[in-house]
Amino acid sequence: MFSKPFGCISALWLVLHHTVREPRAFRELVNAYAAACYFVANVPPGQMRHIHAHFATFPATVGLILAEILGVGLSISCHARDIFTNEARLLQVKLSETEFLTVCTEYGADMLKRKHSIMNLDRLKVIRHGLDLSEFRDLDHTEYRVPLIVSVGRMVEKKGFPILLRAAAMLAAEGVEFELALIGDGPQRDELERLANGLGLSHKVYFPGSLPFEEVLGTYRYADVFVLTPIVAHDGDRDGLPNAIIEAMACGVPVVATNVGGVPELVEHEVTGLLAQPGNVQEIAQQLERALVDQPLRQTITANAWQRVVRDHDADRNAFVLGSVFAELLKLRKWPPGPDAGSPPADGEEVVPE
Template sequence: MTHRLAVVVKGWPRLSETFIAQELVALEAAGHAFDIWSLRRPTDTKTHPLHDRLRARVRYLPEYLHEEPDRVWRARAIAQRLPGYQRAYEIWRADLARDRDRNRIRRFGQACVMAAELPPETRGLYAHFLHTPASVARYAAIMRDLTWGFSAHAKDIWTSPDWEIGEKLAADDTGAAFGATCTAYGAARLRGLADDPSRIDLIYHGLDLSRFPAPPDRAPRTIGAPLRLLSVGRLVEKKGFDRLIAALALLPARIDWTWTHIGGGPLGESLARQAAEAGLTRRIHWRGACDQPQVIEDMRAADLFVLPSRIAADGDRDGLPNVLMEAASQRLPILSTPVAAIPEFIATTVHGTLSDDGPGDLAAAITMLSDNPEQAQRMADAALKRLRSEFAMQPGIDRLSRRLDDLTS
């Protein structure tokens, strides 16, 4: 099959980005053939079952240019003979003047390698994330005189400067032919920065429910029984786990709780230290990164899913975390916060509980849900119903597939 599309990702495979793997597997099923071009090599020691289903070839660009100097210089010589190299170089120099960062230099070097090594039948580039991957895709596309598009998600929307987003959305032959984003919250920001707002599509990731077991037949938890809390998410500021630990320390002694956390991240040591200083170590289980079967098993065993998302100091924030939909797929009651696009799926008191992220507020919400298990289960049932009716994966895949057909036609 002719591979007319190149997909650019930051790293492959990544357990924290299974929504990308879900999408790419579905695009292959829809008839799209592509190679994956990854800016980084994998760091996770485990993979997701979806990664094993993907047939696409993975090509790794030089993660650091000095590690593959012969490849980089050979590619640069080829790239300099391409029709759009000079224009791409001028755009990159203008970007570098406003963003004097070594990473910006690496992006241009990776773009040269990609432009030089793309198969001749390639007609379009599609990047996941609007920041680094889209920069590499944009420079390479300009060099090769190709069209390109992107999917934007969360951090890339809220921490990229307005000037860079605006230029990537420019309604000319250097900007993206289309941009997809997975929340109405993010789409509103991007449309406000675009010359042509119609280029931005709202495409929810949704959930491929065929990948998940049927939900358990949950009876409401018995009041006074042990309360098993579960969270899944990277140990980073925007997930709010520091405030959750502070909240757990405030729970009344009558609640016999345990908390299991799944996921890795740079704040692991400091959060474990915070828990120890609060005297909570024996109640907390740090699982680290886990594969999907383990995550689902823990969801089926838990009583309450907690994701206390917040806006980080640098502006980073969640979009609509897929783990909320995964918890809903198992009829697991949900406690989260009204941050970013979370209310697009969870209407508080209807599909779950959305609390302010202060420790006292979180503790009060956990206590309320512990004391009202029938109400918690009714909301979980409503979340599952909404997931099935409004957040299925296939409508979004169909719309994205049409965009990619246009991109490569």
């Protein structure tokens, strides 16, 4: 902290200034100032040339103040809740201070453009989430005792699990044979277990709780369908593009989902998956039955889905894109880095691609 006294004073003024403009942000600003001072005190001088914050909520508040103390640039990655709700304090201020801003869906980018003034749209970059595709190779399907439907997600309102359970009850009433595994945990779990029992699904629906990624991956081997039925929550929160959908597609599992947020950017109806309207129990049940019984359709959408995941959600490729943005911003001497990349470049050196 003592290595940057003027920066700390400037950041303190920033805290006071924005507290006057938005008193509700006072506690967050004070906590962020304390966190930023901690980083300054514990990271060797000169080691932080740029600050990147994941999520435009508290992490970006810390990043805003830390960048002010150090006199360096700031960038932010926005995801979902920090875009779709009012939880992110001082968001317009943060957006105006960023060197660049990333989002993981076109839907999220469009929402930011509509809700906030972004002076230079070139700073707004869509960089999608990615997977290490090597983890998903050679995942052969293993038959389960009955057709298995799998859903993975935190048990909160925006995931729409009560709607999924009602769709499952409709399938059961029509005599469709299946079991449903709801993997995950959260504040709605007890309510969902009671609802499943009340719908007469206690022998068909299982709640294994949160599982390590390796066990989720193992479950996909047995899955005949993956389903996620998100909705827009009462506070405006909604999914961007859940990673679980990408993972299921990478495993070769047919996907049924609802048309919310950025989901249709990956789940294209009857091309890479099946879509239903959010909250429409009957339509969700119909699409689930199609995904279970229509073998030519299953083969088509799983093959197309894999190609789409490879094209848009390869972690190495997308990390390279993000790294290139940093390389250009920081004027790195070489990108991508290699064993002979040498020492960090001095300020002002240009990026020289390999």
